[in-house]
Amino acid sequence: MYQELRDTWDELTQPGQMFELTTISIRGADDVKAFANIPGSLRDVWEMTAGHGQADYLVYEDERWTYEEAHQQVQSIAAWLTANGVQQHDRVAIAMRNYPEWMLAYWAVISMGAVAVGMNAWWVPEEMDYGLADSAPKALICDKERLQRFSEIAANHPDIKVVAVRCEDELPAGVVSWSELISADPVKQTVEIDPDDDACVFYTSGTTGRPKGAQLTHRGCVTNLFAVVFANMAQSMAAAKVSPPVETDEAPVQQAAIIATPLFHVTANNCLAQALTLAGGKLLHMYKWDAGEALRIIEAEKITTFTGVPVMSREMMNHPDYQHRDTSSLKSLGGGGAPVQPDLVDKIDKNGGNAAPSQGYGMTEVCGIISAVGGAYFVDKPKSAGLVMPTFDIKCVDEDGKEVPLGERGEVCVKGAQVIKGYLNRPEATAEAIVDGWLATGDIGYLDDDGFLYLVDRAKDMVLRGGENVYCSEVETVLFSHDDVAECAVFSVPDDRLGEEVGAAIYLTAGKSLTAEELREFCKVHLSAYKIPRYIWMMDEQLPRNASGKFLKKELQKELLVVDAS
Template sequence: MPADTLPNWPAMSIAQANEMLAGEGSPLELVDGVVDGVEMKLYKNAPPSVPLVLQLASMQYADRDYIVYEDERVTFSALAKAVVKLAGVMKDTYGIEKGDRVAVIMRNYPQWPVAFFAASMIGAIATPMNSWWTGEELEYGLSFAGVKLAVVDPQIYERIRAEWENLPELKNVMIARDPDGEYGDPRVSQMETYIGGANDWAKLPDVSWPAIDVGPDDDATIMYTSGTTGKPKGALATHRAVVSNMFNGMTCQARMFLRRGEPVPEPDPNEQRATLLAIPFFHATGAFAIMIPSLLRGDKIVSMYKWDAGKALPIIEAEKVTAVGGVPAIAWQLLEHPDRDKYDLSSIAAISYGGAPSAPELVSTIKKRFPDAAPGNGWGMTETCATATLNIGEDYVNRPGSAGAPPKAVSLKICDPDGNELPQGEVGELWCKGPMNCKSYWNRPDATAETFREGWVVTGDLARLDEEGFLYLVDRAKDMLIRGGENVYCIEVENALYEHPAVMDAAVVGIPHKVLGEEVGAVVQLKPGMQVSEDELRAHAAGHLAAFKVPVKILFMSEPLPRNANGKILKPVLREKFV
């Protein structure tokens, strides 16, 4: 229901709602604490570790479906059985110890969370990687983190195999979903050998939970992100950070009801929410904002081999999906699909997204076509373990250009280039502090010192805050564009273009795209007397980059690219060439 049709909306201010939810006796109660010597607000009732979330969920929601993929259905109890069994294999057969890195690289199969939680249970650092990466990119990720065991699907293995000789620390690879494969390498095993296929996990022995030697401040995950150097950085998160992200999201969702003047609803034991997973588990959003919170809430995750809006429609009807989204592209494709009215989509109660620029008209389109669904948008980054702000329900309808207001556990400030806080309403660089922040970049003290400062993450986003603390993103200080939720770092693409012998100068910019948010565009100046076609240059880039990073359009300039007095390319001028 639009906010202007709700009597007396808002019933209370953001500050009042945050205070009520953080108060004594609330499930979302906050207490004063210290993390790495920094004072901050902590969630009193947050489970101390990720594996404990799984343990609690498997007992509370044992017979519910946790993940559905095509004809495979895995209950919470079956998931727990598979995780405990695989954790034992990792520890006893492969010698994985606390602090070792275990990579998880595959599509959104049911085996993905099993590998992730198994590594987490024995105190290893789960290290997801982008399943779209090339072999060269995977080699870097595996080498940089010093991965000891990689759990992959057959397609990923083929990319890794050629690079394995350059990975002395990678002792073993476990392949999921290829029980009949012939690999002829003693370092390679098949997951099904140990736990069987997904539909067989329920037949595994009943769970005997091992002692879990994992605490809130132990390292939990390395999620790869990138900076303006173009080389991925590994954002290292603790168990506290991962779990706190979930509580941030729950606080913002509960706040929507208080703003309406309604009590926060109690969970109904007879109802199960279902999320259509349309984004990869290897993203902070997929893992931290969907996979793990679904355990805590007893939700069902419905996965697809590959996102396809036309194929998603019958799945939404059959599985009674209640939440869809991920990035704006997903929402647009569902809203505008010509077969949308052929299916019963009445179960949808929330359409939310983040991770890419979105047109303000998107929220009005959602309310028009799904009047009973709560639209939502948010802001977060890998370094904040996903959710730092959410803008949902009536607040989003009224502020469609905002990414929402933070919960009380999260502090935001806008700073000038010297780190001085700016007055409310002014545009500057966004800094974010809270228990969900990562602690550092893996083996990158230089980048850590630049980004992680006394509990704050210096985000590289240009933004402003309004009088109630709602966040408005203005631009990105870091040279990056986001294509359908995938970060593309311009210098990485530019470097690939520079490797072509005909290229003298190159600049990469985002081309606005209604569905994807942005696409990759490039402007190139060739060396005198040299020639290369757009198709040839795109093919050259494709040999060095994942497909989503390859420019969709390359423009050629005969004159030098425009630069300022400091020699920096004027990218706003170049963006205009694509409009």
């Protein structure tokens, strides 16, 4: 079946085909792989979807928007922003739950050639303050909870126009209601957008204590969108060659997906929402994750695709309602943002009904996916991250930056049109991460003889908690800022539900007394909840270190027991 996949792969990328490949020069890098026949901007993609007309697009509880209604509101929002001083290349921050307004605001900002800044909805006021200062948006569109947090730092950002979404309370002076935006006269946007203009800025947890704003271009986002389409098409066509599907008289159903992970991440926004939008699909929004509610929605709305962090798929299949809900509409069940464990692949294959297991591996710095795998290929190679998308060159390198032979482990580096422009206001970080177009992913992996990628370790000092990156240095920076902390080391702790949790070993300044709970309370002011260590070990002795003075985190991970943590 791998020969059929490779043949299909090659057929789809030949000259004259939908996914014809070419090479371009971009930001000083030559011979960068790209699709030859894709739209030039996300605005072009959005306009292509107007033909879906009266089909359902956004659904939240008992509220629905058709594609026609969404296009009208997007034009109204863009017109209001333009009338209120937002111009092409200006930034507009979006800070809210996964409400339908998130997508409407996103498409409006994109359509006018402005830049959408995805604000992490977990951020506490201090983190939000940093993000706003770093991205300098002209406007902030936020829900009630984020508006409350902004009110604590509003004095630091007096020039930002603030729009409140789903806020029934009396609005503070100067804050505009969302209803005013969607009531504006709609105006179709016609500015010329360059493929290498910024489309959005998504923040990644920082390796040096502060998040970095990744600059995702229109070219990168559109390339990723079509890579997602390509991956699904190539694997389904190849599978059909191996085992031809049985023909039926059933009418095609509308694709539908639950937006279960945050829209300020590429997994939900770039890989799922944009792909379903292009296909005329239906996006179901939830107030917060609940496995039982997700199963109800799958049955009621005939969901065809579910992509969340793997723990979500696991929780649905373990839920007592799973056997009593009709999930037969599901064709794909899997995850992104964290590895789908082999046992879950097997469980979906055997107990997922019509759903096939699927997984995408990627990162913010490539606007979405690097590789993907699904169906029989995933079942056969359950530890694999899949085939690398055709718009990437890939290599694994040793500590000296030299490429290692096929099958040997090294840091995964990729080069292609999806690689971000860089990090906002961080030229040094950009230069360190991207060299001659090659992005160092920070993941250790290897390629097998079939070209499938396997990830085995992490070069970056990071915890991957339920799909959220937590960089240990950021947490350590906060812990060290406490006067009573003399030494600390933050590291990952295996967790059955979330994959990994945040752990910290603490050695106090002589004569000081501090509890783990007091330390967590201190962290709450500076860190989002998911970054605060779940496991804290208060050490009686100084932390072990090597000859150069670095703490031996791997030794701590091996020796410290969860049962001994506070």
